[in-house]
Amino acid sequence: MRFHSPRALGRTPRVSVVIPCYNYGRYLPAAVASALDQQGLDVDVLVVDDASPDGSHLVAQELAASDPRVDVLVHDNNAGHIQTYNDGLTRAEGDYVVLLSADDLLPRNALTRAIGLMEAHPSVGLVYGYARSFTDRPDTVTDETRNWSVWPGRQWLRRSARSGRCFLVSPEAVMRREALFETDLYDPRLPHSGDFDMWLRTAARWDVGRVNGPIQAHYRVHDANMHLTSYAGWLTDLEARRRTFDILFDERAADVAEVVALRPVAMKALAREAMRRSRLAHRGAGWSDDEAAAYLQFASETWPGSERSWTGRATRLLLEQGRLPAVQARELGTRVRHHVEWRRERRWGV
Structure with missing residues (x-):
């Protein structure tokens, strides 16, 4: 740039x-x-x-x-x-x-x-x-x-x-x-x-x-x-983004190796967001097992490595036992990172 x-x-x-x-x-x-x-x-x-x-x-x-x-x-x-x-x-x-x-x-x-x-x-x-x-x-x-x-x-x-x-x-x-x-x-x-x-x-x-x-x-x-209204909900949004990336890699730019190589990068990013949404749903009012499980299912389907990742294991432990293994510092770091990313995107667009 x-x-x-x-x-x-x-x-x-x-x-x-x-x-x-x-x-x-x-x-x-x-x-x-x-x-x-x-x-x-x-x-x-x-x-x-x-x-x-x-x-x-x-x-x-x-x-x-x-x-x-x-x-x-x-x-x-x-x-x-x-x-x-x-x-x-x-x-x-x-x-x-x-x-x-x-x-x-x-x-x-x-x-x-x-x-x-x-x-x-x-x-x-x-x-x-x-x-x-x-x-x-x-x-x-x-x-x-x-x-x-x-x-x-x-x-x-x-x-x-x-x-x-x-x-x-x-x-x-x-x-x-x-x-x-x-x-x-x-x-x-x-x-x-x-x-x-x-x-x-x-x-x-x-x-x-x-x-x-x-x-x-x-x-x-x-x-x-x-x-x-018609397309409300974070899970709907995540599914639509995954579909959009799939069409890009399979059809739009299937002949561009540099672009196709980004598939695992995009899928991992979507899965990570789904796991974060699962944790947020657990903490929020009106949380349900079905909602949290749907996010985790999306993450597993999108990025097979999600279940073996630290984030995936920690998220499952939270949902199954109601606690996270010593994650306060990491969770704080995640919130700080998201805030910094927001400020950067507001100023520079990415």
Whole structure:
């Protein structure tokens, strides 16, 4: 990874922002306005309404009537979020493409900053930054960029495998159009982790960049978030990540030995997280034998060495006897390590 000083745009690139919407008509005006508030870019917005019963399409059509940069595609029947994403993305004509959920927001000039990096580094297919969560009102964002990070894609992918997870939330991601269409868009087999799949596929072929410093997206947290409803639960998330890595190694990059060699690294990371979740479930309210056992079963299936590892033996002893063998110091070390990792990821993105 290398750091680079930010540069101003030398031309006016075109960026297409696709906003999928289902029953989020109340959020649409703010989302569209945030996407258009980008200096130095030629922005077009396509709202794709997935047959929302709340009248979202009427809100979208009113926005389109008031601004020629906004267009609307309305599904006659509900097609689900993956098809909605793909229907919008296939119509993107910009040099760069963004998928922005209707309940999220882009800070002013977030796309300008991200595309500035990609214009300066043609090998970069994906750019992201820090996405901050909010509930009622997003934080004010400064335009000041500390620097840019650029990773060789497979180096970034290796970091992701070692952590066993994705570093992006989603609304902060900007993709080069050529890179996007190399991925064949969202995979319907991965309704929970389609974004993660796309980032991994891109990193296997393209470099990855990050805008360091300012907030690059506002992620809205509310009761109807998909990760809190249709795909809730840490075990569901772990299973989806394992499936995503399997598809990467078996299909996406099966011809890239450097990538395939990361399978045991990713599986071990997922298993370790599952064992940690098992211990947390034991300590938390509402713990059940079945829940803890499910995490351990996942760890055993994912990484056969988990049962022989110190962590695996200690976790089983905790569940069977209600105690851990002199692990207070190690557990404290684990918490400290996770905090340090969080702080590093907040600043540098990995």
